[in-house]
Amino acid sequence: MLSVGALRAHLLAAGLAGTVATSREESLRSYRLFAARDPRVLLGLDPEWGWSESDLLRLMADRCGVSADPEHRSGSDVIDPERTLAALDAFAARLGEVAARRGAVLLGTGHPHRLLGFYAALADALSAAGCRVLTPAQGRCVDITTRFGVRTYNLDYVRGVALVREPEAEGAGCETGAHTHSPLPVRAALEGLAMAGRPLPDLVVGDHGWVCGAGQLGCEAIGLADTDDPALFVGEAEGRVSVAVPLDDGVRSDYYRPLTRYVLNRASLSQ
Structure with a gap:
């Protein structure tokens, strides 16, 4: 079992917390764009409160x-590892509560190259605990605005985790997909459930638009967020995101494995 002290040391050594790779300039730019209600950083959230840049800076400091x-x-930005640990405990608690009642869970990521393994391990453990890991609207086309214009992606699932990939991508079902902040994939997945007459998930787990998009539509959502992703923390402050875990979301994929073990143990989902 990974101790709290060992995980804290790993967070700092791997750059998941402490001094992180995300720059202060990137973070401040995101706060400025969020204050201006730029959809690129709202991630599907429609904030109820007026958030100025100074408001956001205070929130992110907290x-x-x-x-x-x-x-x-x-310079580099900083994440307090104690805040990461506390949020991971809350994240695990929500997973454990849903697993205990064998709820339905939808997992999705806009960071498949980094975080697919983390979410896939959660999906495996939840499924083993008797939860329904949902995979609605597989293959659905999703048009997402990017810096290169509107591009069409397909919604796909790898080991129970939703992602988007370009239609011409080979090896569908095994290759990782595209990086995106868009809430459109989760909207397509939830619409697929509704059109099939199936209930919405008891919990959505993910990052970026998967969390904010789901929370905005009234689904309980928990996820991971970097210092330049203020939308998840605003959603948490406003009550539409249950848990936002602060950490660097762009380090090597194997660096998240200790977090997986810690979360599964805390959620009583260790296999």
């Missing part, structure tokens, strides 16, 4: 541990 000094405008 939820992530970034510097609250508005004059600190360059």
Whole structure:
């Protein structure tokens, strides 16, 4: 069993917390765009409150541990590992509660190259516990606006985890998909459930638009978020995201394995 101390040390050594690769400039740019209600950083969330840049900086300092000094405008950003650990405990608690009643869970990621393994391990454990791991609307086309214009992707599932891939991508079902912040994939998945006359998931697990898009539509959602993803923390503050875990979401995929073990153990889902 991975101890809290060992996980804290790993978070710092792997750059998941402490000084992270996300730059202060990137974070502040995201706060500025969020305050301007730019859909690229809202991630499907429609904030109820008015959020200024200073409001967002205070929120992110509270939820992530970034510097609250508005004059600190360059260099690397920082995540407090104690906040990460506390949020992982809350994340595991929600997984455990849904697993105990064998609820239905939808997992999806906009970071498949980094986080697919983390979510897939959760999907395997939830399925083994008797939960329904949902895979609705597989193959559905989703048109997403990117910096290169509108591009069409297909909704797919790998080991029970939703992602999007380009239609011409070979090896569907095994190759990882595309990076996206869009809430459109989760909307397509939830629409697929509704059209099939099936109930919505008891819990949505993921990142980016998967969490904010689901939370905005009234589904309980938990997920991971970096310092330049203020939408998940705003959603948490406003009550539409149950748990947002602050950590660097772009490190090597194998660095998330200790987090998997920790979460599954805390959720009483270890196999």
